[in-house]
Amino acid sequence: MKVILIGGEEISYHLSRMFLNRGYKVTMVNKKPEYCKYLAKKLKALIINGDGTDNKVLEQLELKNDDVFIALMPRDQDNLVACLAAREIYKIENSISLVNDPENLKVFEKIGIEKTVSPVSIMANAIFASSTVEKYIKSLLSDSSDLEIFEIEISENSKKANKQLKDIEIKEGIIGAIKRNGSTIIAKGDTYILPGDKLIIITKKEMKNSVYNIFVGES
Amino acid sequence: MPLIYILSEERNVSRNIITILEKDDNNSIKSFTEPDEILNEIRNKKPDLLFVDLKVSKGELNGISLLDKLKRYDYNFPVVVVTSLNSIEAVKKAFQYNVIDYISIPFTPDEITDIFNKAMEINKEPTYNEKIKDLKKRIEFMNAEDNKELEDQIKSLFYKNPSLPQPHYLYALFMKNKNPNIAIKNLKASLALDPNFKEARIVLDEMENNK
Amino acid sequence: MNFKNPFKKSFYYVVFGCGRLGSIIANELSAKGHSVVVIDRDENSFENLSFDFTGFTLVGEANEIEQMKEAKIEKANGVFVLTPDDNTNIMIALTVKKYFNVDNVIARVYNPKNIKTFAKHKIEIVCPTMLASNRLKKFISKGEKE
Numbered sequence: 001m002k003v004i005l006i007g008g009e010e011i012s013y014h015l016s017r018m019f020l021n022r023g024y025k026v027t028m029v030n031k032k033p034e035y036c037k038y039l040a041k042k043l044k045a046l047i048i049n050g051d052g053t054d055n056k057v058l059e060q061l062e063l064k065n066d067d068v069f070i071a072l073m074p075r076d077q078d079n080l081v082a083c084l085a086a087r088e089i090y091k092i093e094n095s096i097s098l099v100n101d102p103e104n105l106k107v108f109e110k111i112g113i114e115k116t117v118s119p120v121s122i123m124a125n126a127i128f129a130s131s132t133v134e135k136y137i138k139s140l141l142s143d144s145s146d147l148e149i150f151e152i153e154i155s156e157n158s159k160k161a162n163k164q165l166k167d168i169e170i171k172e173g174i175i176g177a178i179k180r181n182g183s184t185i186i187a188k189g190d191t192y193i194l195p196g197d198k199l200i201i202i203t204k205k206e207m208k209n210s211v212y213n214i215f216v217g218e219s
Numbered sequence: 220m221p222l223i224y225i226l227s228e229e230r231n232v233s234r235n236i237i238t239i240l241e242k243d244d245n246n247s248i249k250s251f252t253e254p255d256e257i258l259n260e261i262r263n264k265k266p267d268l269l270f271v272d273l274k275v276s277k278g279e280l281n282g283i284s285l286l287d288k289l290k291r292y293d294y295n296f297p298v299v300v301v302t303s304l305n306s307i308e309a310v311k312k313a314f315q316y317n318v319i320d321y322i323s324i325p326f327t328p329d330e331i332t333d334i335f336n337k338a339m340e341i342n343k344e345p346t347y348n349e350k351i352k353d354l355k356k357r358i359e360f361m362n363a364e365d366n367k368e369l370e371d372q373i374k375s376l377f378y379k380n381p382s383l384p385q386p387h388y389l390y391a392l393f394m395k396n397k398n399p400n401i402a403i404k405n406l407k408a409s410l411a412l413d414p415n416f417k418e419a420r421i422v423l424d425e426m427e428n429n430k
Numbered sequence: 431m432n433f434k435n436p437f438k439k440s441f442y443y444v445v446f447g448c449g450r451l452g453s454i455i456a457n458e459l460s461a462k463g464h465s466v467v468v469i470d471r472d473e474n475s476f477e478n479l480s481f482d483f484t485g486f487t488l489v490g491e492a493n494e495i496e497q498m499k500e501a502k503i504e505k506a507n508g509v510f511v512l513t514p515d516d517n518t519n520i521m522i523a524l525t526v527k528k529y530f531n532v533d534n535v536i537a538r539v540y541n542p543k544n545i546k547t548f549a550k551h552k553i554e555i556v557c558p559t560m561l562a563s564n565r566l567k568k569f570i571s572k573g574e575k576e
Contacts, residue, residue, distance in 0.1 A: 053517055055543040077493055077521035081544070084520075088550055103495040107521075110529045111551075234484035238463050239440045325467040325486035327505045328440035 001066045002027055005045075006052030006082050008072025008098070009035065015070070016045050027061055053081045055089075063090040071097040076104045083113045129177070129184050148205045149176075152215050156195045160215050165191045173203030173211040221339060222264065225250040226257045226285065227272035232301055232324065236270055239331045254285045261289070265296055268338040270322075272301045273309045283309065286316040295346060297338035301326070350376065351385045358392045369393065384412040388419045399426060440464050444501050446492040446522055447512035451538065453478035455510050460485045467501045493522050495529075504530045511537035516544050523553045 002025035005012045009030075016026050016039075026045035029052040030036050036049040050057035052073065063069070069086040071079035079097040086092040096115040099105050102124075108116050154161050160168050165175060166189035178185045179198040185191065193199070203211045223240060225248065227233045233250035240246050251257040254275060261269075273282040286298065300313045300321045310321050319341060320334055345353070354372060361369055373393060376386040387409035391402040406423040409416055441464045445456045448470040457480045459466045466485030470476065473489045490497040492513055503509065509526050511519045516539050523537040528551070536554040539545060548555055 077517040080521045081517045089546060101494065107495065107525045107529045111524045231484045231486055235465055239465070242439065325465070325502060327442040327502060328465050329505065
């Protein structure tokens, strides 16, 4: 099993290093001859200079169906064609594509490439999540009379660990956000509550204890 | 024989509509590029459907001002505005003038034929004025049986035309003998909406003198 | 509406790319009395259209979903994908067929090896390279017989 990285520059370089450090075999394909020379000097990966959407190049890669195929090119249509070729001609099950235009995420899904990563969407969510939660909390603190905001950390043993938000009944409060590994997530129905999560909860003052007890305490 | 007028400076707008609608030999279609021209033609002969491209703007008149003139001269036929998606503001303005729908560019043949069919359906319905005349007659000759149905028809006029005086007037006539106070209230409401409404004034004076 | 001849109905077509081939197709569709929308990222390319062309033109990136929605692609009776780039054509054709559910899609693909990518998805292809090579092969056979 090997990892194939098609295109990309910085991302491709760092991913390659990461996989090589973990002992995987890595093949990189890049259009630019100069960059390929550079990669060959710096990394112990197999470097191929060519167009990852070209069948002639793909044939050189000796693809097997347990390979991991990652498309990182700047144009979505190139990533799509490369992943389709990998799947349909070489029967690769594990292909992942970078998607630059978030509008194309649903298109990729419809066409059958389900594993996609959209940096634009991730950045946008991060920006909106952090600013929204901050604004929200500030406004509540300034004019709340009977509302209380507090944080609960979910332990391994918590009754509600590893459950989805929609399966947790909280009648007297809402989970505004979840702090996890240094980033903030706006909790939605299908978000899982994981051990180690810090939940930011808003309730009425008199309901604080009963909401607290929903999460704390053993299953 | 449906008569259709198109006002547009863009050849592709008018040509497309003509090509689509002329497939039915019964249709007669004329296209114009100048608002003044089309206004004259409308005075000569009213169309069964008018397409107005909101981008038109020659001389003093543009698409919206044409609609304004049509309203003031009380021309009452279906109007459809044609617009590009960037001018939603213009479309909103147009809807203040009682257009039946809008079509955005690029448009498909089906969109045009659907709107044409809708316009022909609307043309078959009696006009507002015809409805008023008809209801007034029925009130004059009404008997106990059709009271409820008459009342419903008058009420539906209220809903559809809340700022017009005639529904209040009709309701007053309907209630004249049953409940004079309500009738007077409605006549006054009618006159509040249009102080020059002669028929309402006459009936109100008559009722107040009889008190 | 009563169509005297129901087969004279106007259809709605979308053409991606207004180069040599795109403009020929667009002109043909317009001349036949159909409604056409042509999309190209370069507005100068519309100069390839004939004087009698009465369709609509849109300037924009052909492979963007927003652009396709503006062209009302979901209402198209047929779609021609004729940009100069194979991968772009493949993605547009698949998007139109699978995401917008338009059945009649035909795309130009220069590289014969790319034809395999389409095979499974039932998208019609015109491959100029293959058409030319078939024609040339006939020419060669003709020469050999003489």
